[in-house]
Amino acid sequence: MLLQQFFDQGLGHASYLVADPDEGVAFLVDPDRHLQPYLDAAAKLGVLITHSFETHVHNDYVSGSPALAALRPISVVTGDGAEVRYPHVSLADRETIDVGALRVHCVATPGHTPEHVSYLVADLRRADDPQFLFSGGALLVGHIARVDLLGPELEERLARAAYETLRERVLSLADYVAVFPTHGGGSACTSSDAASSRWTTLGFERRHNDVARAAMQDFARFRETIARGLPVAPAYYPGVRALNHQGAAAYAAAPLRVLRDPLPADATLIDPRAPHVFGSGHRRGALNIVGNDSFAVRLGAVVPFGSPLILLTVDREQAEALRRQLATVGYDDVRGVADPVPDTGEDLGRVRVVDARTAKRLSDEGATMLDVRERSEYERAHAPGALHIPYEQLQDRIAEVPRGRDVVVYCAAGVRSSLAASILERSGLAPINMRGGFSSWEIAGLPTEG
Amino acid sequence: MLLQQFFDQGLGHASYLVADPDEGVAFLVDPDRHLQPYLDAAAKLGVLITHSFETHVHNDYVSGSPALAALRPISVVTGDGAEVRYPHVSLADRETIDVGALRVHCVATPGHTPEHVSYLVADLRRADDPQFLFSGGALLVGHIARVDLLGPELEERLARAAYETLRERVLSLADYVAVFPTHGGGSACTSSDAASSRWTTLGFERRHNDVARAAMQDFARFRETIARGLPVAPAYYPGVRALNHQGAAAYAAAPLRVLRDPLPADATLIDPRAPHVFGSGHRRGALNIVGNDSFAVRLGAVVPFGSPLILLTVDREQAEALRRQLATVGYDDVRGVADPVPDTGEDLGRVRVVDARTAKRLSDEGATMLDVRERSEYERAHAPGALHIPYEQLQDRIAEVPRGRDVVVYCAAGVRSSLAASILERSGLAPINMRGGFSSWEIAGLPTEG
Numbered sequence: 084m085l086l087q088q089f090f091d092q093g094l095g096h097a098s099y100l101v102a103d104p105d106e107g108v109a110f111l112v113d114p115d116r117h118l119q120p121y122l123d124a125a126a127k128l129g130v131l132i133t134h135s136f137e138t139h140v141h142n143d144y145v146s147g148s149p150a151l152a153a154l155r156p157i158s159v160v161t162g163d164g165a166e167v168r169y170p171h172v173s174l175a176d177r178e179t180i181d182v183g184a185l186r187v188h189c190v191a192t193p194g195h196t197p198e199h200v201s202y203l204v205a206d207l208r209r210a211d212d213p214q215f216l217f218s219g220g221a222l223l224v225g226h227i228a229r230v231d232l233l234g235p236e237l238e239e240r241l242a243r244a245a246y247e248t249l250r251e252r253v254l255s256l257a258d259y260v261a262v263f264p265t266h267g268g269g270s271a272c273t274s275s276d277a278a279s280s281r282w283t284t285l286g287f288e289r290r291h292n293d294v295a296r297a298a299m300q301d302f303a304r305f306r307e308t309i310a311r312g313l314p315v316a317p318a319y320y321p322g323v324r325a326l327n328h329q330g331a332a333a334y335a336a337a338p339l340r341v342l343r344d345p346l347p348a349d350a351t352l353i354d355p356r357a358p359h360v361f362g363s364g365h366r367r368g369a370l371n372i373v374g375n376d377s378f379a380v381r382l383g384a385v386v387p388f389g390s391p392l393i394l395l396t397v398d399r400e401q402a403e404a405l406r407r408q409l410a411t412v413g414y415d416d417v418r419g420v421a422d423p424v425p426d427t428g429e430d431l432g433r434v435r436v437v438d439a440r441t442a443k444r445l446s447d448e449g450a451t452m453l454d455v456r457e458r459s460e461y462e463r464a465h466a467p468g469a470l471h472i473p474y475e476q477l478q479d480r481i482a483e484v485p486r487g488r489d490v491v492v493y494c495a496a497g498v499r500s501s502l503a504a505s506i507l508e509r510s511g512l513a514p515i516n517m518r519g520g521f522s523s524w525e526i527a528g529l530p531t532e533g
Numbered sequence: 534m535l536l537q538q539f540f541d542q543g544l545g546h547a548s549y550l551v552a553d554p555d556e557g558v559a560f561l562v563d564p565d566r567h568l569q570p571y572l573d574a575a576a577k578l579g580v581l582i583t584h585s586f587e588t589h590v591h592n593d594y595v596s597g598s599p600a601l602a603a604l605r606p607i608s609v610v611t612g613d614g615a616e617v618r619y620p621h622v623s624l625a626d627r628e629t630i631d632v633g634a635l636r637v638h639c640v641a642t643p644g645h646t647p648e649h650v651s652y653l654v655a656d657l658r659r660a661d662d663p664q665f666l667f668s669g670g671a672l673l674v675g676h677i678a679r680v681d682l683l684g685p686e687l688e689e690r691l692a693r694a695a696y697e698t699l700r701e702r703v704l705s706l707a708d709y710v711a712v713f714p715t716h717g718g719g720s721a722c723t724s725s726d727a728a729s730s731r732w733t734t735l736g737f738e739r740r741h742n743d744v745a746r747a748a749m750q751d752f753a754r755f756r757e758t759i760a761r762g763l764p765v766a767p768a769y770y771p772g773v774r775a776l777n778h779q780g781a782a783a784y785a786a787a788p789l790r791v792l793r794d795p796l797p798a799d800a801t802l803i804d805p806r807a808p809h810v811f812g813s814g815h816r817r818g819a820l821n822i823v824g825n826d827s828f829a830v831r832l833g834a835v836v837p838f839g840s841p842l843i844l845l846t847v848d849r850e851q852a853e854a855l856r857r858q859l860a861t862v863g864y865d866d867v868r869g870v871a872d873p874v875p876d877t878g879e880d881l882g883r884v885r886v887v888d889a890r891t892a893k894r895l896s897d898e899g900a901t902m903l904d905v906r907e908r909s910e911y912e913r914a915h916a917p918g919a920l921h922i923p924y925e926q927l928q929d930r931i932a933e934v935p936r937g938r939d940v941v942v943y944c945a946a947g948v949r950s951s952l953a954a955s956i957l958e959r960s961g962l963a964p965i966n967m968r969g970g971f972s973s974w975e976i977a978g979l980p981t982e983g
Binding site: 084085103104206212214225257258259260261279280281284285286287289290291 | 734
């Protein structure tokens, strides 16, 4: 058996190509919509992909399985609770499918979602005994995937299911089972302290994973452990889960149009430049979402799912890379690209950027310090008296930001805070962005609390 | 911890880049001479390679560690018995080195070679408890590395050491330790039935690895199990081990010269074309070593280490790829390339190629059937009355081949047998090559024995 992991840094999403080179066949586990890397890897190994296994109906990225099934003669396999509305084979708990000499056992592992299954794989050429677990969100490196994504009504029931799943379905497996999760470090499907390793072994997690250890004790302890340190769930998640129930088509990549002023008024303007460049002059109303690995997730956290978008960059290569990221989370309606700074003479927006010491002085003079990081970051330490609103919630909670005085926004490094500043500006405020974020505040030796 | 495996198909050689991305550092385990892929992978992860660990003084490929140390400020780390003659840090059993938050424990594991060590790694950010074993040849997927490479005097002592190593140093580790060996399927450092997986877990091997199971019983049983199914050790191994003691310089890749006739007489001519093309006309004296993944190993099995070579191909890209393979096994003296078929009007060599039925008829008429496969392949089944001489031993045992009648050479698929035919031709015989090898013999329903 040959195994290749694909990892999307921005989403913390791991997917897999698992091949039986002797029989010339392979399967995928939880592929995303960008199919070419899987097809290329399969071609390189000289194998044909025959199946694509889905551990659950994903919240965080658009599944590539239905698109692949539309292009190639493969079977998409799900657990029998998935109820996806595209052609698929559904497996009940303990049912198996053989791909070459690889026997894939379906193991019902509800918790992260109700229909969640894991796939336990044996290489029959070596033994009937399974050695590999594709655990989806049922067991992660140092954690499990969160159970609160489907709303508070389901949360308690899912927490209970996750507890039973760990105790009876996962931790009961042999120590020597290698564990390949779908969610890794950086995924908003788990808390931000997920370790940097991208796979693990079962016995090691039984011994060193706090959630697994808690699950071997009482439910209350487990419940408390899984709730710790969770980031705000990005607003786009329900949209993507609905799309995955339906089955997304292949990602269509017609060349992006270059738009001229005036730009269509119904699209959201996305400015991917660095905060200090954005601050020095930008189109009014544009959101500053820096074009790094986290671009798509941050956009999904602040722009309603399905919104038409315009990317403000003249770099075609960057525009295509960003559109590719957006396709991963189902934002396909990119209307075109445009110059981030038009030469129409229109009045540009500006965001004042200050260093930590200046921010402290402004705070002393009465400015509001607005901390837009996740709760776990805020609780560790923050600027004295800071107002805490995670950037994902800022639009909805904008009334909480005092008007009539300066607002200094900060995050960890100055990137999320620039996005927050652009949200505030769009609502008529004149925010100030703190350069270098809270880390520069701490390096400057300024007072903290928390 | 992030781990990337590099696998050389032809040699069955696995090497590793192991990174601590948080601290921005990484180490290599058993790298080969082609350093660029490691450097590229490290750059992609944004880490600096600081150490290169050698599990043993390798027989099968030229280590890249000393060459890397000459280019970059890294430390080469070996076990304290390695006695390599280039700058290095040597670790005694149980000593450790930290690379970022990764703690590397040296574990003396003699057997495959006397100085052999394994490296047991803990990611201190998760636990002091080690989760990863770089086992070199001490534990492979389904096997261990052979103990007979250093000659019959050492063999018994090494077999005993390998037995103790497995019982006391390796199988005593936790089930959940993931095992990353240096030798994989296709390596002549182990028997040919090595499974196709390229890493494993300790508990799984304890349960399903025949050699590990035998080691938990008595020594005699273990001794018998490890001797089973070994291929002929390629003749180049001692040359490479000596070079690795010395420390090989970086691979110098000046463009290959195109040579004109007459070709220098002191170089061995290597014809990498397909057997039927070679058979239809080739330079007399040329060896037919097909330019596939096994090119370098097969050349190393039949051409004395250090020989000057001429590659008979006009395809520059192929020539460079073959030279790259040769550098991996230390055959650096490639004098140039030349046309496989000169237009000088000289008399070309020809090898008659026949199908299995014709071979059977020739055999019935008195031809010698010469089986040049490995012993394990021959013992499974062979043509009735076939003479068995593995191609690696053919030059030395050529007197055993009867003269004065036809010789039909076969292997599994017709590739090794064409090399054997070219060796026979060089010694004045007129061999016949059986197309499609023994598999086509079986498909044709011809009689077998064994």
